[in-house]
Amino acid sequence: QVQLVESGGGLVQAGGSLRLSCAASGRTFSSYAMGWFRQAPGKEREFVAAISWSGGSTSSADSVKGRFTISRDNAKNTVYLQMNSLKLEDTAVYYCAASVTRYIATNVNLYKYWGQGTQVTVSS
DSSP states (O other), X not given: OOOEEEEOOEEEEXXXXXXXXXXXXXXXXXXXXXXXXXXXXXXXXXXXXXXXXXXXXXXXXXXXXXXXXXXXXXXXXXXXXXXXXXOGGGOEEEEEEEESSSXXXXXGGGXXXXXXXXXXXXXX
């Protein structure tokens, strides 16, 4: 069982930066690939970024590539999402998730454990 708690969301102007954190409980954090997803009002939850169990491999959606960076610290049971050059369309609730696999997964159905989400609002 893994429990995930996100933090770091908030209100930021377009062009600004935020860093999301996701703290995980449980001894097996380093066994899971981790991902970030987001969901805007009226839209489906979409993949943002993922990182393998070791942190050696990452993947990100085309819409955030070059702006967002995912990382993890297995010693701290924490995964991060550094978001730079934020745009209005980045506004959403951001969710941290733990996969059923050790390797990168972009499909939402391959994630078993989810956090409660943190709101990110980008203003003009």
